[in-house]
Amino acid sequence: MEYQEELKNLRKEIDDIDQTILQLLNKRALLAKQVGEIKKKNNLPIFVPSREKEIFERLEKLNTGPLSNDVIKHIFREIISACRSVEENIKVAYLGPKATFTHQASLKYFGSAVDHIPVSTIKDVFEEIAKKKVNYGVVPVENTIEGVVNYTLDMFLDYDLKIIGEVILEISLHLMSINPNINEIQRIYSHKFAIAECRDWLQKNMPNAQIIEVESTAKAAEMARDDYEAAAIASESAAIVYGLHILERKIDKHLYNYTRFLIIGNEIPQPTGKDKTTFIFSVKNEVGALYKALEPFYKNQINMTKIESRPSKKEAWDYIFFTDIEGHIHEEKVSKTLEELKSSVPFFKILGSYPKAQDV
Numbered sequence: 001m002e003y004q005e006e007l008k009n010l011r012k013e014i015d016d017i018d019q020t021i022l023q024l025l026n027k028r029a030l031l032a033k034q035v036g037e038i039k040k041k042n043n044l045p046i047f048v049p050s051r052e053k054e055i056f057e058r059l060e061k062l063n064t065g066p067l068s069n070d071v072i073k074h075i076f077r078e079i080i081s082a083c084r085s086v087e088e089n090i091k092v093a094y095l096g097p098k099a100t101f102t103h104q105a106s107l108k109y110f111g112s113a114v115d116h117i118p119v120s121t122i123k124d125v126f127e128e129i130a131k132k133k134v135n136y137g138v139v140p141v142e143n144t145i146e147g148v149v150n151y152t153l154d155m156f157l158d159y160d161l162k163i164i165g166e167v168i169l170e171i172s173l174h175l176m177s178i179n180p181n182i183n184e185i186q187r188i189y190s191h192k193f194a195i196a197e198c199r200d201w202l203q204k205n206m207p208n209a210q211i212i213e214v215e216s217t218a219k220a221a222e223m224a225r226d227d228y229e230a231a232a233i234a235s236e237s238a239a240i241v242y243g244l245h246i247l248e249r250k251i252d253k254h255l256y257n258y259t260r261f262l263i264i265g266n267e268i269p270q271p272t273g274k275d276k277t278t279f280i281f282s283v284k285n286e287v288g289a290l291y292k293a294l295e296p297f298y299k300n301q302i303n304m305t306k307i308e309s310r311p312s313k314k315e316a317w318d319y320i321f322f323t324d325i326e327g328h329i330h331e332e333k334v335s336k337t338l339e340e341l342k343s344s345v346p347f348f349k350i351l352g353s354y355p356k357a358q359d360v
């Protein structure tokens with residue numbers, strides 16, 4: 001009986017703390033609202049990724065446990081998302097339908113207190129931002145197994161939009177169906193990247209099943225919901241949203257299966273000290289042109305983390321180079337080096353300077 005008294009007292013203390021947390025959360029939201037009013041008067045963007053990053057880093061340093069930094073980040077992602085929504089209702093278009101990995105990336109980046117709006121194609125994401133129907137967009141750009149999503153890169157040639165951030169997700173692909181018996185599965189739906197990532201497992205374990213490519217893993221889950229002889233390869237959240245049984249977990253069997261997503265918008269965020277700059281350029285078709293174009297990066301000791309070529313689509317065998325470097329365009333060393341490159345090539349355009357993804 002004594003323990004009951006102790007439980008009661010502890011729960012009373014928890015209730016008191018919850019009340020204080022509640023009051024503080026609302027106080028925080030009201031302060032964010034005031035910040036929002038100043039931003040609106042001065043025509044500044046509501047969403048400030050550099051400030052959010054600063055908050056996460058500060059909390060990580062302050063945290064003494066027992067809650068882990070991951071848990072703290074998760075909780076504060078939602079607190080910040082909620083406070084931001086008091087300033088303004090932010091709209092984000094993502095490559096849908098609901099429960100795609102892009103949807104998860106959008107939730108991970110913005111938290112749940114924004115309007116996450118599913119659209120059917122990568123082009124539609126760009127189009128919605130360009131038409132100012134949404135503030136931001138989220139699209140996949142590369143996967144550690146399957147490589148670059150060319151279509152996303154090509155969109156930057158057609159639209160004058162900026163990359164304002166990036167987010168990396170670990171990908172786990174599961175086999176799921178409305179039918180709990182794996183032996184009755186005749187057809188498997190999924191996205192072509194997901195099918196490729198699971199090819200070994202499929203060949204070994206379901207060699208006779210018909211494999212059907214669809215636009216997304218979430219669409220695959222939706223189709224499998226209406227077909228008792230079918231399964232889908234999709235995410236855990238797709239299984240929950242479409243009410244499917246997971247028949248086999250993690251059939252991609254890759255140790256490092258990550259997808260990087262880009263957050264697209266119109267502004268260039270402020271520097272955070274851990275930033276990345278993405279730009280595109282072309283070179284003349286002559287000996288040493290690419291070597292000469294890249295020399296300033298070596299000379300000024302700027303780390304180039306990626307370079308990817310894509311057809312320009314203007315002339316046959318004419319290429320555009322998509323390039324990532326470390327640093328922010330507002331840093332003198334970076335802007336000077338890019339000026340140097342710009343003056344020596346026929347085409348150059350900045351796609352964005354933005355905080356590097358924190359994890360992975």
Ligand SMILES: C=C(O[C@@H]1C=C(C(=O)O)C=C[C@H]1O)C(=O)O
Pocket residue numbers: 031032033035036046047048049051052055079080081083084087
């Ligand atoms: C309150 C602000 O607006 C937004 C909300 C933030 C927060 O809740 O802490 C932080 C950055 C902004 O994205 C701000 O800019 O400080």
